[in-house]
Amino acid sequence: MSAAAMSAAAVTAAAVTDGAEQERVERCVRQVLGAVRVTGGRALHGGLYNSARLVELADGRRLVLKAAPPADAPALTHEQGLLGTETLFHRLAAPTGAPVPAVLHHEPAGPENSGEWLLLGYLDGATWDELRNELTPEHRAALRRELGAAAARIATATGPRFGYPQPVPGLQGTDWPEAFTGMLQAVLADAARFDVPLPAPADTLAGLPERFAEALADVRRPALVHFDAWEGNLVVTRDPEGGPRLGGLIDGERAFFGDPLAELVGLDPLGTPEGDPDLMAGYRSVTPALATDSPSARARLALYRIYLALVMRVESAPRGYAPDHTAWLLSWSADRVTEQLAVLAALDR
Template sequence: MTEASREMVVRRLRRALGPVEPLSATRLSGGWYNSAWLLELAGGRRLVLKSAPPADAPALSHECGLLGTERVFHRLAGEAGVPVPTVLHHESAAEDGVSEWLLLEYLDGTTMDAARDRIAPGARAALRRGLGAAVARIAGVTGTEYGYPQPTAPPLGASDWPTAFARMLGAVLADAERFGVALPVPPDRLAGLPARCAAQLAEVKRPALVHFDAWEGNVVVRRRPSGAWELVGLIDGERAFFGDPLAELVGLDPLGAAEHDADLIAGYRSVDPDLTLDEAASARLALYRVYLALIMRVEAAPRGYGADHRAWLTSWSETRVTDQLAVLDRLLG
């Protein structure tokens, strides 16, 4: 850690907690947008300090006040009984004068993704059931409006889901043009998807809270002294929005299809037995998979991903988008 970084960490820690000195501050890896430090305090307490890029850094349209979104998500999810980090302090870029930041309690454990090779099949099934129950509880939280919770220009929210989702998708298409990212199919075909799926989108009658990034890299687990694995909590709620609870299944498995995970769905239905996976739901899932694949493709430009990762994203997202468009053609005719 550079001296300037350490000074920033100490200044923000003291701003939140008063005259305290971290015993150590370790930069955490794995984040693609925000930077994060693990702070060790006297007495064994551990915290995470997350910092956003400068406000003028290149970003996608919805990447506005993401740590404010994470604060909102953790508060609401925690109130719903889902284990998430406790938020200790949050400041916007305007308040801080440099960049937005967030101070959280640390969840002690490892990510499910990192522990994958150590988790036996039976233990994994139990963890996936627990994760399904957790995201169902998250989906039980109702917002006041559909879309992203932070103010953006243009707005990415609305009083109904078809309008909100059309704005969300339209913003990613505009971002692709702004950053010079070629799309896998003509933009007009993608822009017309919300109107094509209007009837299916209109089935969503409640703005449910959606994490949208609850893949196993954002699921913290821990092994008890007995050897059994337990779900510690969900982290990184910065991509959350209010919308169709089915969209959570896309974020749970960005490369696959979480609705085919019997353990996950059983856990979800233990909380919400009314989860419906009919043809209309399949159409919406295909639509949300297109949306996420486009985000992953376009964000490579402002984030400056390396050539190999960017090439993989370009190839994968083309396959993902064309496959999901074929699903929509089959379902909608």
């Protein structure tokens, strides 16, 4: 085949793909909104599991259509029905006053629908991560206060039980020690399944919930936790004077019901946000009594940092990250786990 013919074939294949995608988008949107006209849209990048697409309608509305990967795509144990989890998160968070997208429709996978999808309202703005170099220290401090208040509001929502909301065996519990034990055991099993080396002996890691069961038992209410509200999942908009404001928290697909302190770990996986005075001032403007420096709180924060580091480490295998990023992630997560095990050892003397 000539180069010209190969190029023409590629264009034709792309057109067929684009046409099928456009038909799918229009079918989903019309199922929810009726006879509306889709006039444009584009893929939204940044998500690592579900795909997302901006959808523009003739009446000026903009929406987000999210779709789950194929059911046989490699995934961690807790990565099942994540769009259902995101739906639940947004619906529970919205009444608390936290800024989140409106849920228009969630369609689970089923006999007449091969793929799970979710239709959301679109939040105008750009992600905090995208605007990083434009934010002054004053802007960042104000945004951190807003973020702290939003995190506290989210934590006022209460779930029916502890753990992940999707019905995956072993990921829930009647109390937080039981649920967290199951969550940690699942990611350790995922490490074995995907042949990802652990940064500490498996027995040591698996025994942490029992070793610190008393601290975990201090959590008596299954609070809603986003657990992935890092700066790439925060939308920043502009106030009437042009200053940046927190426009919303997106991608609530990693949410679970558990300890409000876990939210602090998810807000900044690489740092220690409980030491950020602006973030904590915002949080305590809603929930003044949050304790972060008691032995119990410090133990739980260390446990959640270990858990998140393991999740980030193990997911590198099914995600197929670039070699450089995988190497950094393996090195960082090993250091993080070692650091937090030392914190726990000091508390356990």
